[in-house]
Amino acid sequence: MAVSASSSAQQARQALAERLADLCRDAGLTGLDLAERCGWSRSKSSRIMNARTPPSADDIRAWCQACGAEDQTEDLIASLRTAEGMWVNWRRMERAGLKQAQEARLPLYQRTRRFRSYSSWLVPGMIQAQPYTTAALQAIQRRRGLVDDVADAVAARMERQRVLYAGVRRFAFLVEESVLRAGIGGAEVMSGQLGHLISIASLPNVSLGVVPMRPDRERWPAEGFWIYDMAQVNIELVSGYLTITQPSEVAMYAETFAELAALAVYGAAARALITSALDALE
Known part of the structure; x- marks a missing residue:
């Protein structure tokens, strides 16, 4: 997703990142724990949680599964699509x-x-x-x-x-x-x-x-x-x-x-x- 100068787009990215970080904390996981469960580098988890790198839909699915929060997957993917749609x-x-x-x-x-x-x-x-x-x-x-x-x-x-x-x-x-x-x-x-x-x-x-x-x-x-x-x-x-x-x-x-x-x-x-x-x- 392209990074726009608009704070609307950036705030949507940040809000999604914060929701993912909350899922990780609520599951009692660290960024390293999450990375290991998803088969990622530790830096990838950190970049996503800090809104430096936008997740893909597959990343969100893996994240929710690792956190035992599969019921939130579709809602989070919808938020991703909304953020992506702000800048095309x-x-x-x-x-x-x-x-x-x-x-x-x-x-x-x-x-x-x-x-x-x-x-x-x-x-x-x-x-x-x-x-x-x-x-x-x-x-x-x-x-x-x-x-x-x-x-x-x-x-x-x-x-x-x-x-x-x-x-x-x-x-x-x-x-x-x-x-x-x-x-x-x-x-x-x-x-x-x-x-x-x-x-x-x-x-x-x-x-x-x-x-x-x-x-x-x-x-x-x-x-x-x-x-x-x-x-x-x-x-x-x-x-x-x-x-x-x-x-x-x-x-x-x-x-x-x-x-x-x-x-x-x-x-x-x-x-x-x-x-x-x-x-x-x-």
Whole structure:
């Protein structure tokens, strides 16, 4: 499991390590005793208990058996999977193609009622027009050398966009003005995307804010992120996909969103910036 800079991921690793260490102590075993029962080096037991090395599912099974706590095996493996899922590198996430990566997020979208999205580099997927999505996913597929299932992945993302129109959900999107002016796919694709944003902004359950480019900002741009209710935050980084569930960290992103939202313009002022970007394309 990759080590993430997020304390959410690290705390999940640490909590699992502490539970395993407690099992060892409750069984009256030392780290050396456990290593001998499992056929490991003593250093391996120590690294696992101190969260320096993550255990595998087989390690957990052996650990529980050595401690006479087989009834806790599945719960501990579930905790391992949760910790692993907080940080997923792109190669692992997209190993079966882009379509599966798109479909995997659908349950999260279906159960969320309040969405907040901030983007400093690309139009958020939920409000992308189909040609823009195609251009973006084609670029990812070529850059990462993935299997070419772009058409299926685009269809999956378009299907996911149905949550915009189904059920009682609220969406707040913030984009930097630079997103309107530095796009992907060429002038025709960007023109269609900007027109799509104007249409999306008219939906009653959607708020679309544009953070204007200006030289005197007190809150600089941040990495793009999604907030799902107050349950989790997802961040797309260069190396992988980060999920944050620690309440204090989710609150930090909610606060950041509020600060950026205060800098944004909406309604007619936002449409004016979008129209200006359209005029620049022409």
